[in-house]
Amino acid sequence: QQQVKQSPQSLIVQKGGISIINCAYENTAFDYFPWYQQFPGKGPALLIAIRPDVSEKKEGRFTISFNKSAKQFSLHIMDSQPGDSATYFCAASFHNQGGKLIFGQGTELSVKP
């Protein structure tokens, strides 16, 4: 019940295209959904996050879409650039449990020039 399932495992997108990564969760008590971006040899870095009381959040070229009834959320990267090539992780947590994160399995994104 605490799993977060992420797809696809890997994604290849042409420069300028839209990258879409999907996550599904089971526990409806999760109340915080961040996305992390990780470059090789580095720690994950917070990219964007959302609470379940909104359906969409946009920061620059990055958008989270949240579907509470379907228990799904997704990351959209508009106008994808080669510099976006990285591994992306979705996660979920309970606010009242010290923010412990449950991570998805990760998506390796490659943006071709």
Next chain:
Amino acid sequence: DAGITQSPRHKVTETGTPVTLRCHQTENHRYMYWYRQDPGHGLRLIHYSYGVKDTDKGEVSDGYSVSRSKTEDFLLTLESATSSQTSVYFCAISESSSLGETQYFGPGTRLLVL
């Protein structure tokens, strides 16, 4: 990087030897976490701490212990390393934000157990 350092950054050890990894933070955060990262599994929580001497288990705590005697340091110990503990280990702290407890990660320690 939220003032988080990890040491060592790389370590090679042999099966059966004890190993201690250190996480150090400079900003007095209450919560600290240890995760391991393995291909196909994302990051999984090993242990976390919610204050000095206050720690609790995560989802993959078997074979690991932790200690926090000072706010700034959180130690992860593998009492007797096994090859299955070859992984990349990340420390994190959490910081309150308008959305909730946001976690920031250190640079990681790459551990190879032969």
